Amino acid sequence: MTPRAGGTAAAGRGPLLLGVRHHGPGSARAVLAALEAARPRAVLVEGPPEGDALLPLAAHRRMRPPVALLAHAVDDPGRAAFWPLADFSPEWVAIRWAAAHGIPVRFVDLPAAHSLALAEQRDGGPEEGRGIDPIGILAGTAGYDDPERWWEDVVEHRAAGGRPADPCAPFAALAEAMTALREAHGDGGHPQDAVREACMRLQLRAARKEFGDDIAVVCGAWHVPALEARTTVAADRALLRGMPKVKAELTWVPWTHRRLARHSGYGAGIESPGWYGHLFAAPDRPVERWMTKVAGLLRDTDRTVSSAHVIEAVRLAGTLAALRGRPAVGLAEATDAVRAVMCEGSDVPLALVRDRLVVGEILGEVPETAPAVPLQRDLDRQQRTLRLRPEAETRDLELDLRKDTDAARSGLLHRLRLLGVDWGEPVAGRGSTGTFRESWRLRWEPELFVRIAEAGVWGTTVLGAATARAESDALSASSLAGVTALAEQCLLAGLSGALPVVMRALADRAALDADVGHLADALPSLARSLRYGDVRSTDTAALGEVAVGLAERVCVGLPPACTGLDAEAAAEARRRVDAVHRAIGLLAVAVRADGLSERWAGVLHKLSGRDAVAGVVRGRATRLLLDDGRLAGSEAARLMGLALSPGAAPAGAAAWIEGFVGGAAGGGLLLVHDDRLLGIVDTWLTGIPADTFAAVLPLLRRTFSTYDPGVRRTLGELVRRGPDPGRARDEGGPGTPGFGEGFDEERADAVVPVLRLLLGPEAPAERAAAG
Known part of the structure; x- marks a missing residue:
């Protein structure tokens, strides 16, 4: 007998084909009504047949959608595919109905063994395609510009409004529409569908031999005309002959609503899974219940939403649906009402409603008895x-x-x-x-x-697998920095078993690598790693020896490597100087290396005083020495004066300024509090010739744009006022006092009134300041 799509529920007219839209609550309700009316002897559901053994788990009390069938190739687990299912998926409803009534249920589709083998031949997984959108074409034919809206009107809301006299009638109408589409568009740009549908027909024939014609098939509506088609067994088998195949394993895994909402990857392309889930689960008054949910969410974010807002939003949504000629309130009307009544016209809180409710963040659950690696x-x-x-x-x-x-x-x-x-x-x-x-x-x-x-x-455990992976990565690492980063990861992860292998690889690469840039890039990871010995109870002695050796080699090789650089290489050298400076600071504390800090200070002095060194590096070295107290303020001002002298090229001088006060390292505050340095910069800047000012402006803008707005305003005010002759000091020249060489008791006493206000008249700090 020929399979029938919809029609009456009388037996003896062939298998009942229920064409659905995947993840549609209206389809799910219609499938449930059709199954209750037809009471078939078996149910077939679109999906990989290897998943049949997993179907009993659908009735487990710990199985909570959204979930997905995961299939992966045994020899290449990265080759995988998902078949997601939600509470409102017609396939899930059919599976649960069959389980509840003790009726056999099976998957019918192309086996995952073939799907995974074919996946490499196309861009996406087995569920993807680039052909036509049948629902979109039907919506456009009906005068709709939004397929989701059309589907809601003709299926979701119609099904919600009460059961038709014949529960199978909607499926017959949808099958007729799909037949017309397939006559006009052929495979619709889905060439693999011919193979899938041949496989479905073969499995349907086998089920009919076992159960007779009293079978219900739940599949995508697009496939119904192909299942109704008259073909021979030989023709269908010919389509499957020579198909590539891999060994596959399947299991159930939790899924999320957010993944259902994605069109790419393994998503299902459902715009509003949270809304669909609400429509399917709401026993009555779905709009009122939805508005109550929205109000509760907005109240949780401290927005004032009352019961009156809920009532008014429900009324407005109903009015909008009537004005737009819709059979019931849809998501568009509900959203417009929420925006106008509860969000005061703002899309900001509305974005939260969409994220938390319309899409949702529900994560499914799978029982522990499900297969797993x-x-x-x-x-x-x-x-x-x-x-x-x-x-x-x-x-x-x-x-x-x-x-x-x-x-x-x-x-x-x-x-x-x-x-x-x-x-x-x-x-x-x-x-x-x-x-x-x-x-x-x-x-x-x-x-x-x-x-x-x-x-x-x-490996079979997280610890064992991570250890084996770290050892393998250490042996195959292509750079010294890669091995040092791996050593840091091992310490963070507590992989003491992998450290010997990683340390041998580190020592070997460090001994052979003569590039000071590679050594400088590797040092920060090692220095950070040494901090974890105490807190993670890890022995880092061997790591410390390697780190100190690297630091000493960097101190020797870095000054020559910072000469003769172009702008890009100079910026990279400055980054390395900063990183090595921080690393040596950590090493000095972690391993107490004698003289390491002093040797590094000597390197910075060399960098700050050599004209052949790039300006940005010289300026940065000067700043690091000043911050560490290894350079007097007057000496820093002298070096700045030399770098910004009239004979220096403006571009080089601007680079020096960027190194000295650029970035987010407090350079702006340094200029705010040191009038001498600010005066030098101001004098140099105002003396740049007009023909070269435009060339250095972008670099200066980059330097000063990183300052906080308050710092920039203060600097602008200081420059506008000009120097204060009353604060001049001999060491800084007229009007540019800078930092004093000693403690200024008069200025320190000015803090006492502020302390009195903050701490009170009996505060110990005040007595200490006064005495």
């Missing part, structure tokens, strides 16, 4: 032990590494990052910047299950 099992166990469950929403996590649980959490997150599973991202913390604290931003994405499957080749 051993590495995933170990990760699940650690997540439970550490009370660090995956969440779809972005979550900030502050860790105190002195606490055992937080230290274990840190180690887990760092190990996962080394394995390429970027569940957490280190961020700058709000609290202490010491080594005992870490700040993370966590966000679980479904694709991380694929990354875990890929990482499974390194």
Whole structure:
């Protein structure tokens, strides 16, 4: 018998074909009504047949959509595909209905073994295509410019308004429309559909032999005409002959509403999964319930939203639907009403409503009995032990590494990052910047299950896999900086087992690499790593020896490497000088290397005094010496005067200024508080010839634009007022006093009244200042 699309529910007329729109609540309700009316002996659902063994898990009490079938190639876990399902997906409704009634349910589609093998031949996964959008064409034919809006009007709201006399009638009408589309457009730009549909027909024939014609098939409406077509078994098998194939494994994984809303990657392209979920779950009065949800969300953000706002928004949404000729309130009307009534016309709070409710951040749940690679099992166990469950929403996590649980959490997150599973991202913390604290931003994405499957080749536990990956990366690293960064990762992740291999690779590369730039790039990671020995109870003695050796080689080779540079190379040299300066500061504390700080200070003196060194590097070296107290203010002013003398090229002088006071290192405040340096810069700037001023202006603008607005305003005011002769000092010249050489008691006493106001008349600080 020929399969039937919709029609009456009487048996004996062939399998019942229920063509749906994937992830449509109206389709889901219609499928449920049709199944209740037809009571088939078996249900077939579009999906990979290898997933049949996983279908019983759909009835598990811990299975909570959205979820997805994950298929990946055993030999190449990165080759993967997802079949996502939500509460309001017609396929999910059919699966749950069959499970509740004890009726066999099976997947019918191209096996994942073939889908994954074919995936390399096209841009996306098995669910993607670049052909026509059938729903879009039908919407345009009906005069709609928005397919989502058309579907809501003709399917979602019609289905919500009450069941038709024949529950299968909507499917017959939709099948007729799809038949007309396929006659006009052929495969619609989806050439792989012919193979998929041949496979579906073969599986449908096998089911009919087993169960008879009393079968219901739930599939995309586009495929219904192909399943109704009269073809032979031989013709269908011929289409499948010679298909590439890989060994595949399947499991259930949690999914998110946000992923359903994506058109690319593994998303389903649903614009409003949160809204669809609400429509499907609301037992009655969906608009009133939706407006109540929106009001609750806005109240949580301290916006004033009353019950009167909810009532008015419901009324306005209904009025808009009537004016627009819609059968019921849709998302567009609800959104317009929320904007006007609850958001006072602003799109800012409306964006929050869209993010939290229209799309939503729901993360599904899968029972522990679902198949998984051993590495995933170990990760699940650690997540439970550490009370660090995956969440779809972005979550900030502050860790105190002195606490055992937080230290274990840190180690887990760092190990996962080394394995390429970027569940957490280190961020700058709000609290202490010491080594005992870490700040993370966590966000679980479904694709991380694929990354875990890929990482499974390194081991069956997170610790073992991360150790093996670190050892392999150390042996294959192409740069010294890469090995030092890996050593830092190993210490952060607590991979003591991998450190011997990493250290041998580090020592070998450090001994052979003669490029001072490579050495300078490698040093900061080593210096940072040495901070973790105490807090993470890791032996870093060997690392310290290598770091000190690198630092000494950098001190020898850096001055010659900073000469004869163009502008781009000079900027890179300045970055390296800054990084090495910070690194040596850490080394001096961590390993107490005798004389290392003094040797580095000598390097900075050489850099600051050599004319052949790039101006930006000379200026930066001078500033670092001044900040460390290794250069007197008068000497800094002398060096600035030389760099900005009339005989110096304006471009070189501007570069020196950028190195000395540029960036966000407090250069603006230095000029604010040192009139002498500001006077030198002002005198030089006003003396630049007009024909060269335009050439140096971009560099000067870059230098001063990084200052805070308040600093820029203060500098402008100081320049406008000009020098103060009353504050002149002999060492600075007329009107440019600069920093005094000693303690100015008169100026210090001026602070006492302020302290009295802040601390009170009996404050110890006041007595100390007075006495």
